[in-house]
Amino acid sequence: MGNRIGGFDSRRPGCYLVKEKKPDLAYQLLKQLLGEGLHGMVITRQYPDRVRGDHGLAPEVKVLWLSHTPGEDYHNPTAIGMLAKTISRFIEDEKGEAVVLLNGLEYLVVNNGFLRTLMFVEHVNEFVMQRKAVVIISMNPEAIQEKELAMLERNLTTLDCGGRDPVDSQPPVVRLLPKTEAARETCTRLRDRLIAWATADIDDSVEPLDFKIRMAQRNRIPFVVIVSGGENPPEVVDVILWTGEERVMSLNTLFDEATRWRKRAGLT
Numbered sequence: 001m002g003n004r005i006g007g008f009d010s011r012r013p014g015c016y017l018v019k020e021k022k023p024d025l026a027y028q029l030l031k032q033l034l035g036e037g038l039h040g041m042v043i044t045r046q047y048p049d050r051v052r053g054d055h056g057l058a059p060e061v062k063v064l065w066l067s068h069t070p071g072e073d074y075h076n077p078t079a080i081g082m083l084a085k086t087i088s089r090f091i092e093d094e095k096g097e098a099v100v101l102l103n104g105l106e107y108l109v110v111n112n113g114f115l116r117t118l119m120f121v122e123h124v125n126e127f128v129m130q131r132k133a134v135v136i137i138s139m140n141p142e143a144i145q146e147k148e149l150a151m152l153e154r155n156l157t158t159l160d161c162g163g164r165d166p167v168d169s170q171p172p173v174v175r176l177l178p179k180t181e182a183a184r185e186t187c188t189r190l191r192d193r194l195i196a197w198a199t200a201d202i203d204d205s206v207e208p209l210d211f212k213i214r215m216a217q218r219n220r221i222p223f224v225v226i227v228s229g230g231e232n233p234p235e236v237v238d239v240i241l242w243t244g245e246e247r248v249m250s251l252n253t254l255f256d257e258a259t260r261w262r263k264r265a266g267l268t
Contacts, residue, residue, distance in 0.1 A: 013096075015125040015135040017156040023103045025159065026138035027055050033099040033134060034061065041090050043083070045104040046206060048073055062090070066104045077104075077111040080120045087135070088127050096131035106143040107207075110214050114148050125155055142171060143215055173198035173258050174223045175216045177209060182229030190227065190237075193251070198223075198258035213240060222261050223254065 018026045034040050041062040044051050048063035057063065064086070065074045075083055091098045108117045121137070128135050137156070141149050174194055176187040187202045194200040203212050209226070216224045217240070224240040239249050249257070 013132050013134055014129050015121065015137060015156045016159050017152060018136060018138045018159045019141045020138060021140045021142075023101075023138035026101055026103060026136050029136055029159075030099060030101045031055075034058075038097050038099045038134070039090075039094040041087075041098070041100045043075070043087075043100065043102045043104060045107050066107055077107055080108060080112045080116060083108075084120055084123050084127075087124055091128065091131055091133045094133075096133050098131075098133045100133070100135045101138065102135065103138045105137055105139045106215060107211065109144060110211060110218070114144065118148075118151055121152065122155060142219055144218065171219055171221060172201045173221075173262055174200040174225060174254070175221045176200060176202045176225050176227055177212050177216070178202070178204055178227050178229075179209060180229045183227045186229060186234070187227050190225070190251075194255070194258070197255040198262055216240075217242075217244070223258055225254070 016029070018029070020026070030040060030042070039060075040057075041064065042051060042057070043064045043066060045066050046054075048065050051057065051063050052059075052061075063073060065071065066077045067074045068076060075086065077083075087100055090100065105117065105121075108120070112120075124135055144152075176190055178184045178187045184202070184204050187204070191200045191202060203216070205212065207215075213224060213226075220242055222242045226238040226240070228234070234251075236248060236250050237254060239247050239254060241247065
């Protein structure tokens with residue numbers, strides 16, 4: 001071992017935090033270490049078969065699914081203490097010659113709170129540092145507050161994603177959440193109309209809708225818009241405000257409210 005990518009040195013065991021919106025670099029590092037002979041385990045919010053197919057993982061790589069739905073190779077995200085034991089046991093079974101990729105820290109934060117999740121990370125880090133193992137944690141830094149991110153980075157090695165997936169420094173004023181696959185195109189049209197009034201993005205990830213709503217609220221997105229499918233953008237939308245209040249707004253009202261919010265926040 002010994003290749004370097006960004007701030008990653010495979011000769012150095014420990015926990016690495018990869019700040020990226022999608023886990024592209026994290027999987028690249030995983031494959032590097034698998035190629036160097038380490039045994040691998042992936043902990044993810046995505047269905048195991050999809051992960052194997054998307055990333056070309058060999059059958060011997062264990063994939064653990066963070067899910068409330070019972071099934072094969074699943075783990076309840078609220079059982080965070082058992083998850084730490086599962087990671088430790090895997091590393092022990094492989095005599096330290098192991099790499100674990102955790103893609104779903106944001107989901108653990110939502111289900112357990114930040115402080116419990118931080119304690120979990122610190123426990124795993126302390127265990128890993130005593131072995132030759134590597135743990136790679138991929139997460140979108142926009143998913144938690146800046147002070148929480150700083151606490152995570154305090155004891156972890158942060159990796160530079162090399163501009164692969166740059167993270168915006170300023171969160172959007174409006175986040176659009178499609179309820180269905182068909183609603184994605186509707187979200188795109190709405191975003192194009194919103195550009196003249198406020199910054200907007202689309203969260204079309206595979207996460208459940210209620211999870212995406214909670215993440216947007218944690219990030220203090222001022223306007224979270226739930227979008228149903230349809231050929232044309234609706235003139236009336238369901239909006240969750242930064243206060244938690246749910247309202248039905250016309251698009252014109254949404255545009256006006258977003259403009260006023262930007263002015264109050266000094267973004268114009």
